[in-house]
Amino acid sequence: MRYIIIISLCLGLSSFYFVPSEELTIKIYTHLKINALQITVNAGKYIVIADGNLVTETSGESNLKFIVINDSIELLRQDEKLGRYRFIKLKGDALSELKLKLINPDRKPRLYQNDINLSVENGYLRLLNSVTLDNYIAGVTEAEAGSRSNQEFYKVQAILARTFALAHINKHVAEGFSLCDQVHCQAYYGKPKDLSIFIAVDETKGKVVVDDNLNLIVAAFHSNSGGQTANSEDVWGAHTAYLRSVKDSFSIKMPNSKWERKMPADDWLTYLKLKHNYPTENQEAKTEALNFKQDSRKVYLEASNIKVPLKNVRTDLQLKSTFFSIYPLSPDTIVFKGRGYGHGLGMCQEGAMRMTKLGYSYQEVLNFYYRNVQLIDMKKLSFFRDE
Numbered sequence: 001m002r003y004i005i006i007i008s009l010c011l012g013l014s015s016f017y018f019v020p021s022e023e024l025t026i027k028i029y030t031h032l033k034i035n036a037l038q039i040t041v042n043a044g045k046y047i048v049i050a051d052g053n054l055v056t057e058t059s060g061e062s063n064l065k066f067i068v069i070n071d072s073i074e075l076l077r078q079d080e081k082l083g084r085y086r087f088i089k090l091k092g093d094a095l096s097e098l099k100l101k102l103i104n105p106d107r108k109p110r111l112y113q114n115d116i117n118l119s120v121e122n123g124y125l126r127l128l129n130s131v132t133l134d135n136y137i138a139g140v141t142e143a144e145a146g147s148r149s150n151q152e153f154y155k156v157q158a159i160l161a162r163t164f165a166l167a168h169i170n171k172h173v174a175e176g177f178s179l180c181d182q183v184h185c186q187a188y189y190g191k192p193k194d195l196s197i198f199i200a201v202d203e204t205k206g207k208v209v210v211d212d213n214l215n216l217i218v219a220a221f222h223s224n225s226g227g228q229t230a231n232s233e234d235v236w237g238a239h240t241a242y243l244r245s246v247k248d249s250f251s252i253k254m255p256n257s258k259w260e261r262k263m264p265a266d267d268w269l270t271y272l273k274l275k276h277n278y279p280t281e282n283q284e285a286k287t288e289a290l291n292f293k294q295d296s297r298k299v300y301l302e303a304s305n306i307k308v309p310l311k312n313v314r315t316d317l318q319l320k321s322t323f324f325s326i327y328p329l330s331p332d333t334i335v336f337k338g339r340g341y342g343h344g345l346g347m348c349q350e351g352a353m354r355m356t357k358l359g360y361s362y363q364e365v366l367n368f369y370y371r372n373v374q375l376i377d378m379k380k381l382s383f384f385r386d387e
């Protein structure tokens with residue numbers, strides 16, 4: 001039985017999203033120009049359909065090679081040429097997975113579950129992975145959370161990955177797929193190595209985070225808040241009710257809670273003057289710039305009606321966060337002593353990890369970092385109907 005979910009999201013305008021509930025199409029290796037690759041079946045059985053015709057089937061004993069020749073793909077089985085095609089689909093059964101090894105460029109193999117579609121785009125292989133929602137969520141959970149986390153933290157990441165996926169299901173629809181595998185959408189590198197992630201995905205099956213209007217939330221998260229998360233308007237400009245600044249003691253003493261950066265004082269002052277017209281010639285303003293302090297998060301460095309947005313400073317100077325104080329180190333050198341890593345919005349991953357180690361549940365973690373949200377089954381957002 002197959003369902004279509006229709007999700008209505010309020011993102012300014014109400015729109016309708018049509019999603020086969022069990023399958024998403026993800027463009028993989030989005031950032032690479034691929035000329036050749038090899039596939040070996042790792043589990044289950046695949047049939048190979050090329051330009052609409054069944055060409056071969058395989059269940060693991062042989063490998064398949066795919067090489068771009070002009071605007072078509074040469075398909076080889078155990079180095080025997082089977083033909084040249086425009087579109088090749090590897091269609092697996094429910095438990096199927098394959099090992100995909102890029103040959104040119106050379107990359108370590110990855111495991112992908114479910115189906116792979118190959119075609120040629122601008123002279124290179126275009127690879128789409130049609131994958132069940134749960135298998136995709138498991139892959140994203142490991143890519144975003146790492147593979148050495150605890151089960152409760154995996155559940156938190158799985159719920160956020162599902163929430164993001166459903167909220168952005170049409171992000172690449174004009175290009176013929178749902179989501180890419182880069183951080184532009186969500187990082188996804190195929191099947192996770194830590195198989196316990198599948199249990200976390202299953203134990204939170206269908207759960208998504210919604211705000212008090214039952215809209216899927218913008219599931220923002222970052223590495224470390226430095227002890228305080230940020231307000232959405234201070235980072236993205238727009239006020240979002242559930243992305244509020246919270247004091248976050250769970251994140252301190254974690255690996256990314258502190259950073260330092262030395263800089264010549266003149267470089268800092270020159271940057272402020274040239275980029276922000278900051279009045280460095282004014283002694284009081286200069287002293288403020290060289291001794292700027294944040295006990296709690298500030299949004300600007302200010303002097304004489306000039307406001308320097310810290311988010312711009314962070315981007316321009318490639319700092320780990322906007323949550324820094326400045327100390328003189330010598331007459332010519334200053335040091336930025338910073339807290340946290342990332343934009344500071346929503347969930348702090350290291351804080352959430354700490355919370356789950358201390359015994360907090362995934363519900364408690366999500367309610368700590370996102371204000372007034374609730375967890376609901378995604379089917380409650382949706383109309384299901386038989387096709």
Ligand SMILES: [Zn+2]
Pocket residue numbers: 171172179180181182184185186
């Ligand atoms: Zn994308």
